[in-house]
Each structure stands twice: as C-alpha cells, then as structure tokens.
Amino acid sequence: MSATVAERPSVDAPRPEDGQQPRAGSMVWSSARRRAGVWALLLVVAYLVGMPLIRLQGLAFDDGAGGYDRALATVGLGELIWRTVYLAFGSMVVAMVLGTLLAYAASRLPDRAGFLRSVPIVPIVLPAIAMVVGWAFLLSPGPGYLNAALRKLPWWDHLESGPVDVYSLPWIVIITGFGLTSFIYLFVSAGMANISADHLEAAHVAGSSGAGVFFKVVLPLLRPSLIYGAGVGLLLGLGQFTAPLLLGTNKGIRVLTTQMYFSTSQFPVDYAAAAALGSPLLIFGVLIVIAQKIGIGDQTRFVTHGGKGAVRRQRPSRWAAVFIAVYGLVAVVLPMSGLLVVALSPYWSSSVDPSSFTFANFRTALDSRNIVESIVTSLVASITAVAIVLPLGYAISTVLLRRRGMPIARTLLDFLVALPLGIPAVIFGAGFLLTYSEPPVVLYGTRWVIILVYVTLMLPFATRMMTNGMLALGTSYQEASWVSGASRLRTHLVIMLPLLRGSIGGAVALIFVLLTHEFSASMLVRSPTTQVMGTVVYDFWSNGAYPTVAAVSIIMTAVTGAGVVAAMSIGGRDVLSKL
CATH class of the missing domain: 1.10.3720.10 (MetI-like)
Structure with a gap:
C-alpha cells in the first residue's frame, strides 16, 4: 500500500503581478x-x-608523493587501519542494536511515560568529551568508582585493580557506541513512524510473539532506516577522535584520526603524512554512500500507510518504559555522576567522601x-x-x-x-x-x-x-x-x-x-x-x-x-x- 505523492509545483513558475505578465526584458x-x-x-x-x-x-602529493611514502612507512600501519575499522564497525553495531531497540520501545511507551521518548536524545546534548571523561572516572582500573564497587563483590574481591579497563580497545568501542546510539535512534524512530500498527496487530492475531513481530515484521520494514543509519554510524565511527585520544593514548592505542593529530602536533611535524593518512577515510566514506544507495533500492516498498491518518499506535508496554529508563541511567546518569563527584572532590580517588x-x-x-x-x-x-x-x-x-x-x-x-x-x-x-x-x-x-x-x-x-x-x-x-x-x-x-x-x-x-x-x-x-x-x-x-x-x-x-x-x-x- 504505497503512498501516492503528487508532484509539487515548481517554485520557479512564472508569477504574475497585479494580473499582468512581466515584460520579457x-x-x-x-x-x-x-x-x-x-x-x-x-x-x-x-x-x-x-x-x-x-x-x-x-601537500600529500608534493615532492613525488612524499607524504604517502612516509605514511606507508608508519610503524604498525596495518594495526592502525585494523583498529580504525574495528572501532567503526564495533561502535556501529553497538549503536544499531541499542538505537533500534530504543526506537521500538519508544513506539510502545504508555501515555504516562511519553516523556521518556526524549531520553535517548539527551546524549547528543551532552558534550562527547565530558561523557568520555565521566566514563574514565567510573571505569579506570585503579581509582574508577564503579571498579572500586565491583571489587567488593565476591567474584572480584581478590583484585587490586579492574575488573574493567576503560583504556582498552573493546571499552573504547562500547563507549563510542553509546555516543552514536542517539543518532541511530533518530533515524529508526523516523522509520517507525511509517509502520502501520495494523500490520503488527495482524501478526499478533496470527499467533506471533512479541519477539517474532519485531524480527519478522518490524525489522524488514525498517530496512531503509537501518541501512541509512548504519551508513551514518559507520562514517561517524571511522572518524571518531575523542574517545581514542583520551582513553587510548596512554596505552598506545591509536587509530587513523589520532595518528593524523600526532603527526601535526608532535616533533617533527609532518602535515603531508597526516594528509595521506586521511585518504583511507575518504575512500571508506565514498564506498559507504554507494552501499547505502544499493542496499535501500526502491524506498516505496517499505511504506505501509498512505498518510498520518492511517497510523494507529502500537500496544503500550511497561517494559518499554523500563528499558528506556535503564538506558538513560547507564548512558547519561552514571557518567555525569562520575563527573560531578570528581568536580566536588579535592582529588580523584576510588573512595567517595561527601564530607x-x-x-x-x-x-x-x-x-x-x-x-x-x-x-x-x-x-x-x-x-x-x-x-x-x-x-x-x-x-x-x-x-x-x-x-x-x-x-x-x-x-x-x-x-x-x-x-x-x-x-x-x-x-x-x-x-x-x-x-x-x-x-x-x-x-x-x-x-x-x-x-x-x-x-x-x-x-x-x-x-x-x-x-x-x-x-x-x-x-x-x-x-x-x-x-x-x-x-x-x-x-x-x-x-x-x-x-x-x-x-x-x-x-x-x-x-x-x-x-x-x-x-x-x-x-x-x-x-x-x-x-x-x-x-x-x-x-x-x-x-x-x-x-x-x-x-x-x-x-x-x-x-x-x-x-x-x-x-x-x-x-x-x-x-x-x-x-
């Protein structure tokens, strides 16, 4: 049931003034x-x-492409590219899973919990550098507040540090994924608005479970939004700079963007090599855009209603409100709490002393x-x-x-x-x-x-x-x-x-x-x-x-x-x- 959209008149159409045709000149x-x-x-x-x-x-091609020669001679270049790709795809997967589930949960919120729809957007408003620093204060191996609390549990009471290391690559990926989740949520939420509740009700009547409706009906109809969101998430992941710089520098974990920065800020400064190191990111960007176009194809296949009047709300669920609230607690409240505690303390340690x-x-x-x-x-x-x-x-x-x-x-x-x-x-x-x-x-x-x-x-x-x-x-x-x-x-x-x-x-x-x-x-x-x-x-x-x-x-x-x-x-x- 594709919507039929009439072609809009051209904004360049001739406009008569005072009932008279304008002069040709x-x-x-x-x-x-x-x-x-x-x-x-x-x-x-x-x-x-x-x-x-x-x-x-x-600049990269000057002197016989000397910038590319020095970039290719970078120690551990293969590892550098692998980390960049790992960060991009890993953070994209985290963001896609969380963003899609949050959008689906937001579509099933009870009326009294409607205000929770704005919770997944809050991380966009909060500075990325503040969120990364907040997570560092919580999950640093030694003085991190959450790590100190986890070490009191029977499973980890023998540890002197950890059990989580926020400065490791997997945790850099997870934190980056949290930061990208809001963007995916916005894209998928827009796609959810095009799904008629009649189709979901029909699936329920046919005996499908909630999980079955989600995987067999919702996800296929969200294909354009998911592909576009995945492309944008992958592009943003490839260009991530904040978390790798703040969390990865101490352990020598670098990606292409941070290597570019160090090439321009540390002696000897090499702008040409930095320019050459950025070239793979340009190529990846073009390939992702092309993949988006091929993957989506004809978007009219995924429209299930002909206008706003045809849309009915889905069945509300209390679990949807719980899921969004838990996400807000983990993604927003925890890192901001870590920031606030350190900001109010004379120094950063693993113990919290309100006095x-x-x-x-x-x-x-x-x-x-x-x-x-x-x-x-x-x-x-x-x-x-x-x-x-x-x-x-x-x-x-x-x-x-x-x-x-x-x-x-x-x-x-x-x-x-x-x-x-x-x-x-x-x-x-x-x-x-x-x-x-x-x-x-x-x-x-x-x-x-x-x-x-x-x-x-x-x-x-x-x-x-x-x-x-x-x-x-x-x-x-x-x-x-x-x-x-x-x-x-x-x-x-x-x-x-x-x-x-x-x-x-x-x-x-x-x-x-x-x-x-x-x-x-x-x-x-x-x-x-x-x-x-x-x-x-x-x-x-x-x-x-x-x-x-x-x-x-x-x-x-x-x-x-x-x-x-x-x-x-x-x-x-x-x-x-x-x-």
Missing part, C-alpha cells in the same frame, strides 16, 4: 541575476568545503583566565557560525528545491554540501590549518579559522533542516505571495521565515549543541592563544588535573543546556523533537 534580467547568484553561492561553498581538501591532498565535597574546583576554573577565554571563544565562535550558516543553508535549500534550470550547479552544490557528513572533522581541521596558516589568507591564531571550520562542518545540518521545513510547507504560500505582487525577497522575509520558525529553532539548537562541544577539528586549528572549551579540557586531562577537568566538563554541559533553552525560546517547546 525584466524576466531575462531577473533570470540572469538568479543564475549569477546561484553560481556565486556555489563558488563560496566550493571554496569553504573544497579548498581545505585540495590543499591537504596537494569533603567543595566548590573550590569550580571557583578555580572560573578564576582561570585561560578557561574563561576558552568559554568566551567557544560561545563567540559558535554563535557567529550559527549566524553565518543559517542564511547560507537557507539559500542552498532554496536552490536545491528548484525543479527547473541549472541542473549542473544544483548537483555540484548538493554534492559539496554533503561532503562534511562523509569526511571526518579531523581531516577538515587539518585542511583548514594548512589553508589558513599561509598567504594569501592567514587566519591561524584568530577565532575566524575556528568559525570557518565550524561553518563548513555545519553546512549539511543547516541545509537538511531547512530543506525539510520547506518541503513540509510546500509552495502554495510562496505562490500566493507572488500572485499578490510581493517580490521574492519580501516573500522569504515576511512569509517563509515566520513559517519556518520551528525548523530554524531546531537548526539553531542542533548546530549550537554540536559546536559548543566540537573537539576533533578544534584540536587541529587551535593555537596557544585561541582555545575552546574542549581543547582546554584535553590540556588539563593531559596534565593530570582531573578535578579541574570534571569542573570544566560540567560547565560545558551547562553552557550547552543554556543554548538549547535559548533555541527553544526561538523555535518553541518541540525543538528537541527536531534534533
């Missing part, structure tokens, strides 16, 4: 201006996205000039990037939704905007470092290099959310405005922008959240005088100032939460549902 002039504007927009995006990548690969709790670490953090400046830089860079990328994403969406004219420009623009989703942020960071640390444009050491890399990384998110909002509105409002004699600019300012308030608020929330705790690219483009909150946390972590690390991590979380509240004031209370 004015139409030609208007069309020429639009074409010039589209090509100018394409050049801006091409420079932002393409120049750093071209600069990076150009010694103090706010001195917070005062130390807020009295530190470097930390305060990093907070200011994070806020200024994030807010400025949001102010730039939103109108840029709006303009790109307007061009991409046109049905007539300039197919080459639209195809190129669509491809360029999608690139930052498939290429790890650390590669863009290295590319921006090389591009803007030499003439003709030298921005290294200023906030502008951070702002530009933030704008580039957020282009896909801003464009996608704006595009979804415009598609939901259709073209009738624009056409009515044009018939009334309004210009295109007035139509967008007076009609479209107010109607897109929810999408704009959701875009602001998502982009601000992602940028305030962006870490991978920031580590590459930072300078001694220009730091953001995440890079400062890493410096204190490297120096062993763990209570300060915990305090700054909680401050990061508070700043991000304040940004979400501000976005909700713009886009309404349902902003989180748009993330």
Whole structure:
C-alpha cells in the first residue's frame, strides 16, 4: 500500500503581478541575476568545503608523493587501519542494536511515560568529551568508582585493580557506541513512524510473539532506516577522535584520526603524512554512500500507510518504559555522576567522601583566565557560525528545491554540501590549518579559522533542516505571495521565515549543541592563544588535573543546556523533537 505523492509545483513558475505578465526584458534580467547568484553561492561553498581538501591532498602529493611514502612507512600501519575499522564497525553495531531497540520501545511507551521518548536524545546534548571523561572516572582500573564497587563483590574481591579497563580497545568501542546510539535512534524512530500498527496487530492475531513481530515484521520494514543509519554510524565511527585520544593514548592505542593529530602536533611535524593518512577515510566514506544507495533500492516498498491518518499506535508496554529508563541511567546518569563527584572532590580517588565535597574546583576554573577565554571563544565562535550558516543553508535549500534550470550547479552544490557528513572533522581541521596558516589568507591564531571550520562542518545540518521545513510547507504560500505582487525577497522575509520558525529553532539548537562541544577539528586549528572549551579540557586531562577537568566538563554541559533553552525560546517547546 504505497503512498501516492503528487508532484509539487515548481517554485520557479512564472508569477504574475497585479494580473499582468512581466515584460520579457525584466524576466531575462531577473533570470540572469538568479543564475549569477546561484553560481556565486556555489563558488563560496566550493571554496569553504573544497579548498581545505585540495590543499591537504596537494601537500600529500608534493615532492613525488612524499607524504604517502612516509605514511606507508608508519610503524604498525596495518594495526592502525585494523583498529580504525574495528572501532567503526564495533561502535556501529553497538549503536544499531541499542538505537533500534530504543526506537521500538519508544513506539510502545504508555501515555504516562511519553516523556521518556526524549531520553535517548539527551546524549547528543551532552558534550562527547565530558561523557568520555565521566566514563574514565567510573571505569579506570585503579581509582574508577564503579571498579572500586565491583571489587567488593565476591567474584572480584581478590583484585587490586579492574575488573574493567576503560583504556582498552573493546571499552573504547562500547563507549563510542553509546555516543552514536542517539543518532541511530533518530533515524529508526523516523522509520517507525511509517509502520502501520495494523500490520503488527495482524501478526499478533496470527499467533506471533512479541519477539517474532519485531524480527519478522518490524525489522524488514525498517530496512531503509537501518541501512541509512548504519551508513551514518559507520562514517561517524571511522572518524571518531575523542574517545581514542583520551582513553587510548596512554596505552598506545591509536587509530587513523589520532595518528593524523600526532603527526601535526608532535616533533617533527609532518602535515603531508597526516594528509595521506586521511585518504583511507575518504575512500571508506565514498564506498559507504554507494552501499547505502544499493542496499535501500526502491524506498516505496517499505511504506505501509498512505498518510498520518492511517497510523494507529502500537500496544503500550511497561517494559518499554523500563528499558528506556535503564538506558538513560547507564548512558547519561552514571557518567555525569562520575563527573560531578570528581568536580566536588579535592582529588580523584576510588573512595567517595561527601564530607569533603567543595566548590573550590569550580571557583578555580572560573578564576582561570585561560578557561574563561576558552568559554568566551567557544560561545563567540559558535554563535557567529550559527549566524553565518543559517542564511547560507537557507539559500542552498532554496536552490536545491528548484525543479527547473541549472541542473549542473544544483548537483555540484548538493554534492559539496554533503561532503562534511562523509569526511571526518579531523581531516577538515587539518585542511583548514594548512589553508589558513599561509598567504594569501592567514587566519591561524584568530577565532575566524575556528568559525570557518565550524561553518563548513555545519553546512549539511543547516541545509537538511531547512530543506525539510520547506518541503513540509510546500509552495502554495510562496505562490500566493507572488500572485499578490510581493517580490521574492519580501516573500522569504515576511512569509517563509515566520513559517519556518520551528525548523530554524531546531537548526539553531542542533548546530549550537554540536559546536559548543566540537573537539576533533578544534584540536587541529587551535593555537596557544585561541582555545575552546574542549581543547582546554584535553590540556588539563593531559596534565593530570582531573578535578579541574570534571569542573570544566560540567560547565560545558551547562553552557550547552543554556543554548538549547535559548533555541527553544526561538523555535518553541518541540525543538528537541527536531534534533
């Protein structure tokens, strides 16, 4: 029962004004201006996205591809690639299993527990570096709080450390998987909305158990969402940087992204080898995108209802509420509790002494000039990037939704905007470092290099959310405005922008959240005088100032939460549902 969707009218249709057809000369002039504007927009995006990548690969091929020669000579290169693939696939599997089960559980929540649907989204709002540090405080072999509690059990009371080692590769994979689960949950939840409860009820009536319905009906119908989610999860897993850097460095566990970072930050600095090391990630990204297209095929085969009115809710289950609550406890409450305990303690040890709790670490953090400046830089860079990328994403969406004219420009623009989703942020960071640390444009050491890399990384998110909002509105409002004699600019300012308030608020929330705790690219483009909150946390972590690390991590979380509240004031209370 596939839904039939009527073709939308073109937004480029001629618009009569005051009942009169426009003059041929004015139409030609208007069309020429639009074409010039589209090509100018394409050049801006091409420079932002393409120049750093071209600069990076150009450096790798200099001197007879010397960068590739040195990259291939890297000690343990095969092990490096294997760990990267292991991390990507392992974390993707963890995220796919948890995200799919959470989405299914969310679809069966009782009315009184409906608020739990937002629990799986919370890890997106929390800074990744804060979550990783929180898990380290819980599961470090010696002083980890959870390990200390586990050693009191009869099975492990003979151990002096462990039994869990958070600095091992399997646990790096598990923690990374927890971080990716929210993204998979969002994709699968959208797919669950297309499954009619009638099909599930029919399976129950036919005698199938709950598990049978899930595996024989739900999972096959979720195939497009699962394939797309797996592709995105795999891409994100390949580009993981935070957990491998913070947890794997002490034991020499490196992946391609961390090796790239060390190639650019340790003596002797070798940018060319770093650029070459990033090439496998680019190749993997292209292959995953192709596999997605082949695997999904015709998506209309997986639609089981013709509209929202045909959807009925599934049978509620108390176990669904229990499962989501337990996930929230493990994935959110536990690591944040570890952070809070260390932040309130004078030092990090395996014992918790509430009588010694103090706010001195917070005062130390807020009295530190470097930390305060990093907070200011994070806020200024994030807010400025949001102010730039939103109108840029709006303009790109307007061009991409046109049905007539300039197919080459639209195809190129669509491809360029999608690139930052498939290429790890650390590669863009290295590319921006090389591009803007030499003439003709030298921005290294200023906030502008951070702002530009933030704008580039957020282009896909801003464009996608704006595009979804415009598609939901259709073209009738624009056409009515044009018939009334309004210009295109007035139509967008007076009609479209107010109607897109929810999408704009959701875009602001998502982009601000992602940028305030962006870490991978920031580590590459930072300078001694220009730091953001995440890079400062890493410096204190490297120096062993763990209570300060915990305090700054909680401050990061508070700043991000304040940004979400501000976005909700713009886009309404349902902003989180748009993330």
